Amino acid sequence: MTAPADHGEYPMDRGRPSDEARRTPRNPSRILIVDDIADTRQALAIYFQYRGFIVETAPDGVAAVEAAHRLHPDVIVMDVTMPRLDGLSAMREINHDPHTADIPVVILTAYPIRAIKGGALDTSARFVMKPCTPQALEQHVCSLLDSRRSGDRPGDR
Numbered sequence: 001m002t003a004p005a006d007h008g009e010y011p012m013d014r015g016r017p018s019d020e021a022r023r024t025p026r027n028p029s030r031i032l033i034v035d036d037i038a039d040t041r042q043a044l045a046i047y048f049q050y051r052g053f054i055v056e057t058a059p060d061g062v063a064a065v066e067a068a069h070r071l072h073p074d075v076i077v078m079d080v081t082m083p084r085l086d087g088l089s090a091m092r093e094i095n096h097d098p099h100t101a102d103i104p105v106v107i108l109t110a111y112p113i114r115a116i117k118g119g120a121l122d123t124s125a126r127f128v129m130k131p132c133t134p135q136a137l138e139q140h141v142c143s144l145l146d147s148r149r150s151g152d153r154p155g156d157r
Helices: 019-023 038-050 061-071 087-096 112-117 134-149
Strands: 030-034 054-058 075-079 105-109 126-129
Touching: 030 038, 030 061, 038 054, 038 134, 054 061, 061 075, 061 087, 075 087, 075 134, 087 105, 105 112, 105 134, 112 126, 126 134
Parallel strands: 030 054, 030 075, 075 105, 105 126
Antiparallel strands: none
16 A cells, blocks of 8 residues: 655645635734744744734833823733843733723733732733643634623622
């Protein structure tokens, strides 16, 4: 018995969307990715753009607060440990401003104990530990977006 020819395809290529399908937004929601590690920001931005999101990035909490006001994204993915203003403090500023208080936040951290001691569990934000796959992060983002669309508060689900 012989195996069928693969015609130069990699198994991962089968079932992937065409170039046209990748360019067509499946979820035109705007996401703000905040992380002080440029490679992390870029990797997440590429993934979410590929998935059809409109993506903006910020390198720290100060830039995140400014971007939240300027862009009013549909959801923010925020690292905790960053220079100038950490993610929890930036999230508190965003949540306390009436113009940005409705923006749901996913707190993403490699330092869960630090985040918990900083009050991450006392917020309405989702709390996700690094490392996580982009797919798992997208599930959290989409869940928050679904909650927002249905009128639930971010912490309700």
